[in-house]
Amino acid sequence: ASYRVLGSSMIIRLTKNPRQILSWSSAMAMIVILLASCSLNDAPSPTEEQAEVDFDLLYSIPKSQISFAQSVKPILERRCVACHGCYDASCQLKLTSIEGVQRGASKELVYDSARLTGVEPTRLFVDATETTEWRKKGFHPVLNESPAQQPVDNLENSVLYKFLRLKQRNPQPRVGMLPDSVDVSLDRPQVCPTNEEFHDFATSNPYWGMPYGMPNLEDNEYRTLVHWIAQGAPISAADEDVSVRLLEQVSRWEDFLNLGSKKQRLVSRYVYEHLFLAHIHFADTNERKFYRLVRSTTPPGEPIDEIATVRPFDDPGDDLFFYRLRPFTPIVVSKNHVVYQLSDEKMARYRELFLDPPYEVTDLPSYSQESTANPFSVFAPIPPISRYRFLLDDARFFIEGFIKGPVCRGQVALNVIADQIWVMFFDPDRVTVSIDPNFLSSMSGYLETPADEGDTLQLLSIWSDYWVRQKQYLDAKFAFFKKIHTHDLEDALGYIWDGEGQNPNAALTVFRHFDSASVKHGLLGDYPETAWIIDYPIFERIHYLLVAGFNVYGNVGHQLNSRLYMDFLRMEAEDHLLVFLPAAERKRIRDKWYVGIREELNDEFEQSMDWLAVESVIGYETDDPLHELFEHLENRLDVLEKTRDDLNRCKDVVCGRTGASEDEILADQTMARVASIKGAILRVFPDLAFVRVRNKNGAPDFAYSLIRNREYKNISSMFSDESRANPDEDTLTVLKGLEGSFPQFFFDVHVDELDLFSESITNIETREDYERFVGRFGIRRTDGGFWRTADWFNDWNRKVDPVLFGVFDLSRYQNR
Numbered sequence: 001a002s003y004r005v006l007g008s009s010m011i012i013r014l015t016k017n018p019r020q021i022l023s024w025s026s027a028m029a030m031i032v033i034l035l036a037s038c039s040l041n042d043a044p045s046p047t048e049e050q051a052e053v054d055f056d057l058l059y060s061i062p063k064s065q066i067s068f069a070q071s072v073k074p075i076l077e078r079r080c081v082a083c084h085g086c087y088d089a090s091c092q093l094k095l096t097s098i099e100g101v102q103r104g105a106s107k108e109l110v111y112d113s114a115r116l117t118g119v120e121p122t123r124l125f126v127d128a129t130e131t132t133e134w135r136k137k138g139f140h141p142v143l144n145e146s147p148a149q150q151p152v153d154n155l156e157n158s159v160l161y162k163f164l165r166l167k168q169r170n171p172q173p174r175v176g177m178l179p180d181s182v183d184v185s186l187d188r189p190q191v192c193p194t195n196e197e198f199h200d201f202a203t204s205n206p207y208w209g210m211p212y213g214m215p216n217l218e219d220n221e222y223r224t225l226v227h228w229i230a231q232g233a234p235i236s237a238a239d240e241d242v243s244v245r246l247l248e249q250v251s252r253w254e255d256f257l258n259l260g261s262k263k264q265r266l267v268s269r270y271v272y273e274h275l276f277l278a279h280i281h282f283a284d285t286n287e288r289k290f291y292r293l294v295r296s297t298t299p300p301g302e303p304i305d306e307i308a309t310v311r312p313f314d315d316p317g318d319d320l321f322f323y324r325l326r327p328f329t330p331i332v333v334s335k336n337h338v339v340y341q342l343s344d345e346k347m348a349r350y351r352e353l354f355l356d357p358p359y360e361v362t363d364l365p366s367y368s369q370e371s372t373a374n375p376f377s378v379f380a381p382i383p384p385i386s387r388y389r390f391l392l393d394d395a396r397f398f399i400e401g402f403i404k405g406p407v408c409r410g411q412v413a414l415n416v417i418a419d420q421i422w423v424m425f426f427d428p429d430r431v432t433v434s435i436d437p438n439f440l441s442s443m444s445g446y447l448e449t450p451a452d453e454g455d456t457l458q459l460l461s462i463w464s465d466y467w468v469r470q471k472q473y474l475d476a477k478f479a480f481f482k483k484i485h486t487h488d489l490e491d492a493l494g495y496i497w498d499g500e501g502q503n504p505n506a507a508l509t510v511f512r513h514f515d516s517a518s519v520k521h522g523l524l525g526d527y528p529e530t531a532w533i534i535d536y537p538i539f540e541r542i543h544y545l546l547v548a549g550f551n552v553y554g555n556v557g558h559q560l561n562s563r564l565y566m567d568f569l570r571m572e573a574e575d576h577l578l579v580f581l582p583a584a585e586r587k588r589i590r591d592k593w594y595v596g597i598r599e600e601l602n603d604e605f606e607q608s609m610d611w612l613a614v615e616s617v618i619g620y621e622t623d624d625p626l627h628e629l630f631e632h633l634e635n636r637l638d639v640l641e642k643t644r645d646d647l648n649r650c651k652d653v654v655c656g657r658t659g660a661s662e663d664e665i666l667a668d669q670t671m672a673r674v675a676s677i678k679g680a681i682l683r684v685f686p687d688l689a690f691v692r693v694r695n696k697n698g699a700p701d702f703a704y705s706l707i708r709n710r711e712y713k714n715i716s717s718m719f720s721d722e723s724r725a726n727p728d729e730d731t732l733t734v735l736k737g738l739e740g741s742f743p744q745f746f747f748d749v750h751v752d753e754l755d756l757f758s759e760s761i762t763n764i765e766t767r768e769d770y771e772r773f774v775g776r777f778g779i780r781r782t783d784g785g786f787w788r789t790a791d792w793f794n795d796w797n798r799k800v801d802p803v804l805f806g807v808f809d810l811s812r813y814q815n816r
Contacts, residue, residue: 051164052199053155057226061151061396066228068098068238075221077331078791079211082810087111087552088407091192092122093142096330098235102122103134104141105159107192110552113367118554120700124330126308140194142235151230161229162198164222167209171216173782178815184213184781186515186812214810215786246285250325253298253342256350257293257323262361267354268323270379270387273548275340276312277405278397279328283343287802289396290328290339295321312548313378315367334741334797335516335804338486342804349393353386373549375540376444384435388428388536391543395505396519398466398543398552399423402515403510404741406552417566420733420769422523422531423508424633425539426576427497432481436537444472447537449545450561466561470568471535478611489619492580493636496533507637511707512737513687516812520742522643525709525733526675527630530593532573533580546638581625583615589626648675663751667693667702667734674706674761675734682708684770686744686814688795694750703796705740706747707733738797742812746779746789753777774816781815 010748043489068070069350075094080408086097087110094100103124109115110122118135121127128134135141144157155161172178183189191208201208211217228234257268272293279290295307306326307316321660341472363501365371371376379387389400440447446469497504504521511518511525534542545565551558574593586611622628638644651673660668671691685708693702711729747755760773774780779789792808798805 010189022361030059052162053152053225054165054168057223058151058155058230060223061227061230062515065234065236066231068228068234069236070202071224072228073331073517075217075225075805078794079214079217079221079787080687081331081333081807082790083212085331085809088297088811092139093192094124094330096333097124098233100330101143101160101233102131102141102813103109104139104143105192106137106139107190107374108138109190113556113559115555118558121308121310121553123308125263140192144294147746149232153230154230154232155226157195158684159193159195159198161226162202164197164217164225165209166202166206167211168222168318170206170209172207172213174215174784175782176780177243178781179207182207182213182815184495184813184815187680200497201213213781214816215782215784216789240291243288244287246282246289247283249285250291251300253347254323254325258300263355263359264365265364266361266379266381267350270354270375270382271350272323273312273375274390274398274543277401277547277595278338278340279332279346280325281339281341281567281803283341283345288332291325292328294324296324296326297321298324299322310551310553311372314371315369315372332806333809335809336404337804337806338404339398339804340394340397354382357383357386359383373544374444374448375544376440376447376537376603380437380441380444383750384437384440385428388435388541391536391539392425392428392505394425394502395425395539396508398539398547399508399510399519400454401543402546402550405547405549418530419512419711420525420528420530420731421510422528422630422633422706423510423519424531424533424637425497425506426533426535427495428536430495431535432774433477434537438813439476440537443476443537444471445664446470446476447541449541449549450565467568470572476573481611481616482614484616486615487617489617489632490578492617493632496633496635496636504643507633507643511688511733512710513707513740514710516742518733520739521644523634523637524645524735525648525707526731527627527649529711530574531577531630531633532570533576535576536571536663538569538573541568545569571772575673577629578612580617580629582617582620583613585625586612586669637739645735647672647736661699663695664698664702666752667704667754670758671704671734671736672757675732677762678733679730681764682730682732683727684764684767686816688740688743689747689750690743691747692789692792693797694748694753696751701792701796702751703736703738705738705795707735707736707739709733737800738793738808741806742809743793744812744814745816746793747777748779748785749787773812778816781813 049070058201083090083094084100086094089095091105092110093101093105106122108122122134122137122139128137131141131145140159142158142160146153146157149158154207172182178184189199191205194490194629216222227373257271259265259268261284272295275293276291280293281287281290295309295316296303297305297319304324306324307321309316330687359381361381375387428435436792448466448469497506507521507523509520509522511520545562550562575590576591581589590612634649647668685706687708687710690708691704691706693704695701709731711727711731745756757777760776764770764773779786783789790808794805794807797808
């Protein structure tokens with residue numbers, strides 16, 4: 001039956017169906033209350049409490065159960081995981097899976113640079129599996145967990161619903177910028193209300209509904225989520241499309257990794273400690289099926305029981321364990337999507353590198369805390385050249401480890417690197433010292449990273465102990481360097497690995513976007529101020545320092561020690577670049593990299609610089625040897641057309657992609673002009689922006705990335721980037737396609753307006769000029785087309801590379 005309350009638009013439907021809204025008794029009670037308080041012609045406005053439940057949606061709940069996998073998960077993917085997808089999800093509310101929704105939220109911060117003691121890990125799927133376990137760890141529900149399970153109860157007791165409803169009741173402005181009351185800064189204070197606290201929270205923060213700081217959901221999206229919550233958030237079994245080919249590969253790899261010989265067990269441990277972070281994809285299988293390599297108490301063929309340790313080299317316990325491949329089922333987000341591909345060819349490569357060489361493993365290393373963080377001692381029996389080639393084969397993946405791993409959040413970890421750097425590697429066939437087993441064995445104690453310090457607050461250890469060890473290692477390494485002969489420039493370049501002319505991992509570019517970063521194949525952008533040339537010891541230590549050994553739940557001491565040690569590795573890699581330059585130029589160039597470095601650090605970083613005077617390379621023909629060296633490296637390493645940069649370093653009259661259409665060539669040429677912009681005016685630009693160029697006549701649109709490269713006097717301090725900024729030297733890199741995981745702004749321009757777009761950018765002189773430019777081409781947080789634009793960029797990226805695709809993070813999107 002349906003009853004219309006006199007003078008009110010509210011309709012109450014009564015039913016015996018348990019999935020409908022109200023019991024008969026509660027409905028009749030509501031009618032009595034309403035009739036007692038209403039006059040015939042004047043119904044009262046709903047109170048604050050009544051307005052929290054959307055009755056219009058309650059009485060339209062569908063009879064059929066809403067599918068989480070088919071109806072709810074796509075909305076979470078497109079609208080929610082942009083800010084709720086990883087370690088830095090607000091209130092630790094991860095909406096990438098039903099398990100994350102059921103886990104709920106926590107007031108405890110994961111990223112806390114002021115934390116004096118470490119906290120208990122709270123990794124979804126790892127540190128607890130049942131909701132009751134999460135409640136004991138301090139997580140509060142965002143869905144109804146009360147005994148009352150009627151639809152109205154499911155809404156009244158759901159924080160998730162109340163956040164959605166708050167946004168519907170208080171939509172944000174539809175033009176201009178957001179008000180200051182909506183703080184969209186990355187490090188804004190977190191407010192994580194429980195259901196009991198929500199009323200006071202909403203009263204104080206009426207414009208903090210979800211999606212926070214973004215346009216409202218579409219009506220059908222909001223309706224679907226509310227109906228699903230009202231139904232009790234049912235879980236429907238997802239259709240599993242697992243091919244026989246995929247299952248066969250999983251089985252073969254689990255068998256391979258669990259072979260019983262000591263040699264194989266040591267190799268498997270090495271592989272696991274390097275791939276534990278990976279989203280593993282199997283060749284020639286479903287593009288969106290990924291796995292994690294884990295340690296389990298159960299053997300292949302049985303359900304996986306993952307061993308939860310903070311680090312991959314922590315002691316798994318005394319019981320027998322097995323390496324297993326666990327399906328990765330959450331929504332994939334770009335910021336932590338690090339893909340490693342396994343195949344029959346990769347298994348053959350592992351045998352070639354690790355099992356075929358004639359070496360013996362007599363005793364397996366222990367998992368004692370004193371040794372596990374030092375791979376040079378733990379894996380000493382495995383030939384260093386095999387370990388180095390393993391890293392080189394997939395160099396981008398391993399560099400991405402510290403770019404997209406837990407260490408990546410925040411400038412404390414990432415401002416050890418410049419905004420744009422080229423990364424290259426020594427050729428394993430030409431360099432002998434850094435992969436010599438005897439040398440590494442003698443240096444093992446000096447190569448230990450501070451990861452094993454864990455949660456200590458011994459900050460001075462990095463200056464007194466680890467720097468002493470680093471100096472001793474450098475002195476020993478450069479003692480070999482002083483003995484080498486002088487090489488002609490062309491011959492010297494042979495010491496740089498060229499990927500055998502076919503591996504794009506030989507040349508990488510890292511772009512830092514203030515407090516995030518990305519890495520891409522090829523030497524991209526204009527010639528950088530500096531570059532890294534990495535050898536095996538640097539490569540291995542980067543991984544064990546910032547990936548395998550980094551504890552995101554650790555205290556400030558652990559995090560600062562990790563960052564400071566990375567300073568050593570960066571300087572060592574940059575010094576390798578200096579080796580290829582004339583001796584007379586090295587000190588001048590090096591001093592320029594460290595202009596303004598704090599005086600009190602000079603003594604701490606003091607080391608022998610005798611090697612700077614050793615002439616090792618001759619044959620330079622210009623008075624700018626650094627630029628000349630970059631040109632030679634470009635010619636050596638730009639062997640693959642797909643990694644070349646013809647926008648920022650165009651050497652031809654006409655630059656453009658092979659087989660490009662007339663409009664594509666026009667767009668590329670326009671963007672090449674944009675890439676030439678330099679100087680202080682770039683300070684008004686976001687660090688990373690995406691540009692959609694709309695094509696004509698239904699032809700596919702184009703996508704570009706605008707990357708602002710901030711110039712610094714030095715990168716010697718982990719704080720106060722602005723105080724060291726040198727904006728007059730800022731540059732802009734333009735890339736075809738989409739680079740990075742954290743776009744800070746979107747631009748939308750029709751191909752016929754490209755000239756105006758380029759002209760408008762180049763004529764920007766003031767903030768007001770930039771405001772007009774944004775008004776014409778920008779997509780603000782308040783723009784009615786914001787979600788459509790975000791969807792287009794995600795869809796474009798998915799189409800270009802469905803394996804590497806992950807949803808972009810919008811938590812850094814600027815309020816401009």
